[in-house]
Amino acid sequence: GQPIIHPWINTAIERAQKKVEAQHFEVRKNLLKFDNVMNDQRRVIYDQRREIMTAVDVSDTIRDMRHEVIETAVTVAMPPNSYAEQWDMPLLKSEIFRILNIHVPAEDWAKEEGVDDVQVAERIKQEIDTKLEAKEKATSSATMRQLEKAVLLQLLDQAWKEHLLNLEYLRQGIVLRAYGQKDPLNEYRAESFAMFEGMLANLRERVTNALCLIELHAGADVQELPKPKAPQRTVLSRGEDPPLKRGELRRFEAPQFDANNPETWGATSRNAPCPCGSGKKYKYCHGAKAWG
Numbered sequence: 001g002q003p004i005i006h007p008w009i010n011t012a013i014e015r016a017q018k019k020v021e022a023q024h025f026e027v028r029k030n031l032l033k034f035d036n037v038m039n040d041q042r043r044v045i046y047d048q049r050r051e052i053m054t055a056v057d058v059s060d061t062i063r064d065m066r067h068e069v070i071e072t073a074v075t076v077a078m079p080p081n082s083y084a085e086q087w088d089m090p091l092l093k094s095e096i097f098r099i100l101n102i103h104v105p106a107e108d109w110a111k112e113e114g115v116d117d118v119q120v121a122e123r124i125k126q127e128i129d130t131k132l133e134a135k136e137k138a139t140s141s142a143t144m145r146q147l148e149k150a151v152l153l154q155l156l157d158q159a160w161k162e163h164l165l166n167l168e169y170l171r172q173g174i175v176l177r178a179y180g181q182k183d184p185l186n187e188y189r190a191e192s193f194a195m196f197e198g199m200l201a202n203l204r205e206r207v208t209n210a211l212c213l214i215e216l217h218a219g220a221d222v223q224e225l226p227k228p229k230a231p232q233r234t235v236l237s238r239g240e241d242p243p244l245k246r247g248e249l250r251r252f253e254a255p256q257f258d259a260n261n262p263e264t265w266g267a268t269s270r271n272a273p274c275p276c277g278s279g280k281k282y283k284y285c286h287g288a289k290a291w292g
Helices: 007-054 059-077 089-100 106-111 117-138 141-180 184-213
Strands: none
Touching: 007 141, 007 184, 059 089, 059 117, 059 141, 059 184, 089 106, 089 117, 089 184, 106 117, 117 141, 117 184, 141 184
């Protein structure tokens, strides 16, 4: 029980403490660097979401996303600087139907003389734009604008939450890259950027697919919700408890304290003097049964 005091021991403890604090500092610094990579992406998403929230019309953004999805699908099926024999037109036809819900004669277009990927993409854009314009005329422009904004915000939030979860999984396993003589931070920065680009591409496709699949019907009047009725007063007979509301528990009131009635002493503290005047604590007198 006696303290051990020696200059060597004090020096060893100070050296060990500095080493542990230095290790913790490095851990916190690395965590901050990883979080800065995520924060850059977070800033981009929040800026875009703020612009969407304040905008009244996002049709231009939706159209740009739709056209970019079409160009990507055409590029995959018809690579640049490739011959017509190398084009995968059945793949293009199936992808356009899956995303845009329209049938295009892709095989017939490939047989035309002088056709290229730019012309095919423009034809697909024209067809889907015409279809969506007809869908908008069947209802109203205001309804279509509200629908586009709601779908874009909902899918953006969903894609961002999924991306955050994927980044957390990546960060947990990226430290193993150090065994391969690679910097985990650089690897995390490169792969997280690729994942961010993939998330945006997936978002464009999901928004385009959702708006192309939604069917709007004209003439459907919005029914007004019934107004809530005024609460009715319930007349209770004497001695009858009022009805319980949903989620409400019945309250039981304890009888008031009476020095001459031991049945009303239940609220007495266990260490307080017993109300009977014996001088003992309540837990050792009349409260022995209640408090054991």
